[in-house]
Amino acid sequence: MEKLDKKKLLFVSLMIFSMFFGAGNLIFPPQLGQLSGTNMIVSLGGFLISAVGLPVLAIAVVAKAGGLHILASRVHPKFALAFTVLIYLSIGPFLGIPRAASLAFEMGVSPFISTTLTSSRMPLFIYTLVYFGIAFWLCMSPSKLVDRFGKVLTPTLLILIASIFIFSLFKPIGAFSAPTGDYGQFPLLKGFLDGYMTMDAIAALNFGIVISIALKQMGVTEEKSLVSNTIKAGAIAGLFLSIIYGMLAYLGAASQVRFGATENGAQTLTNVVFYLFGQKGSILLGVIFSLACLTTSVGLLTSCSQYFAKLMPKISYKTWVTMLTISSTIFANIGLTKILQFSVPALTAIYPMAIVLMVLAFANSFFKGSSYVYLFTMVCTSVVSILDALSQFGLKFSLLNHLPLYSKGLGWIVPAVVGALIGFAYGILKDGIVERNKDLEPNETGM
Template sequence: MEKMERKKLLFVSLMMFSMFFGAGNLIFPPLLGQLAGTNMLVGILGFLISAVGLPILAIAVVAKTGGLHILASYVHPKFAIIFTMLIYLSIGPLLGIPRAASLAFEMGISPFLSATVAKSNIPLFIYTLVYFGIAYWLCKSPTKLVDRFGKVLTPTLLVLILSIFVFSLFKPIGILGGPTGDYRNAPLLKGFLEGYMTMDAIAALNFGIVISMTLKEMGVKTEKGLISSTIKAGSIAGLLLSIIYGILAYLGAVSQTVFGPTENGAKILTNVVFHLFGQKGSVLLGIIFSLACLTTSVGLLTSCSQYFTKLMPKISYRAWITILSISSMIFANIGLTQILKFSVPLLTAIYPMAIVLMILGFLNDFFKGSSYVYLFAMICTSFVSILQSLGEFGIRVKVLNYLPFYSKGLGWTIPAISGVILGIIYSSLSKKEFGKNQMKFYIRKEDKA
């Protein structure tokens, strides 16, 4: 098994950090801190379990199985094609990438525009044209992402965020206030649910292909070497994410008694930065949001383009990044409100399935790789998640309200566990041996060849 140099491993970890750390990751923790108050530590612990633990688990599973498509094929080959395509489209050009570009504009450019200019669509168009032009240039050479992200962009982003924290120590903002809402009685669960809503686990499934390719370029060729290096780099990236999330939650917590209740994390950060640096703070905040959004967009564009290149090899990788960059720019200019009407229900449907799939991949040896376990668990999970997504369109099934944790958005958990149990029982009773996934492992060998 190859061993990577510590320096190279660190740079890969920084690249992974930057791909995960987008605008949503900037604004969730400060709001958590403000609402949790004195219960911040318990709340952030729950947040870290889902916002850091699940993505690292996803990275490990993707490395272990050889990719999202192969993992999904354990359920059924046709399911693998449809599900994987939906994952890449939803977290990519249909929502994740346009949302990142729009938020970068709102936080980095919009504050400097006059009221008259802000009403025009031209500034957003010009910004997204430049934004996706830079993203396209970075995506052209995915093997250079370690150098560009790990050595330049990520360290810059980390220094800027740490500078805010350091200044807050010399110029105290306020004190911790009392917890509000669900953070009073169930801060751990509430924090978990907030981290769950970042949906970084789906992003991790997407980024697996980029990470694997990067490690291979660095000389890691064996399966054991790829798995080991991926998990090590993911753990370091997870540690960095945990530190930054803790800092952002702290800034939100100490702002409560000074600025009072604030509607979102972006506004909290704005108040904190202006308090510490004055009007010049808007420049700092704009740079932070722009860097965070850009690196995430590049990671998503790269992973989506590489997937679709494998799916349709007649269209080149550069053609795909061109197609996805242009389509993402168009969606960013159409408006997120319209995109969310379609994309959020789609994510509501597929995100629980993605979580169950990665957990099953991690526990594959426990149930001896039985295809029935994958199939039954996915049927039970998808039944609930799809019906729940229909609720976004006003089509509600009242019987689902009786499911445990349904009101918290976790109604799929008990059905998923039930599906696993049914799959294990059915597999043990069946005389046919479908449990070894021979066809799937054959796909893995073909993929390596």
């Protein structure tokens, strides 16, 4: 088996980290820390399960399956096409990429311009043109992403975030406060649900293509080596993510007493940085947000373009990058608030299906890869998750309120388990009937 040296493996891991670590990864941990207070460690544990554990699991199962489309085909070929396209579009040009660009503007540029200009759409339009111009240039050479991300951009980002944390140790911000809301009653579960919003478990399903190409560029071509090195790199990236999330959550938890409650993690982080570094902190914060969002956008643009180029080979990779960059620019100019209004329902519909698919792939050998288990489980899960998403647009389905854990955002779990049991039982029953018919065939022929 081909072995990748430790230095190259580290660079691939840093590339993966940079593709994961975007807008939500910066704002959700500080918010979690602020609201969980003395329960920060427990809430952070739940957050790490969904924001780190699930993405790393996704990288592993997709690598072993040979790609997202092949994995989703275990449910049904038509489902595989629809689900994979939906995943790439939602995490890509329709939600994930525009959200990253809009947040980068809000945190990196908006604080430096006047109120009059802020109310105008022109600054955002100019910024997104420059932002996506740089992203487009980086996407044109996907083979160079390991060098550009792993050796330059990601180490810079890590150093900047670590500097804020280290500086806070020498200039203490404050003490942890009492937890609020569900962070007091269900800290682990609330942290787990917060991890949804990073979108990383879905993004991880997409990034397999980029990771595979990067490893092949380094001379790793054997299938077993690709899978092994992908999983190793994903695990190391997960370790980096966990460390950074811990730092950000600590900063948020320490800020509650001094600054009080804020509307979101971006404001929390802004208060902390301004306290530690003064007005100059706005520049530091702007660079951090811009780097984080840009690397994520490039990773998503690259993976989406490579997928669609493979799906429709008549249209080249470069053409897809161009089309997706233009569409992302258009959607980014809708504004962060409107993007977030659509992102929550979209995640509500897609995330449960993605999680269930990953869990089934992980337990594949237990039920011997029965297609019925995949099919019934996914049907039960998707019905609940789609209805739940529609309810967030004002369509109410009272039946959902009777599902266990629905009030906690996990109403899909019991239906998924029921679907898996039905699929498993149906598979055994049908296989038994088939075997019985085979046994009867010789007798009937002999008569």
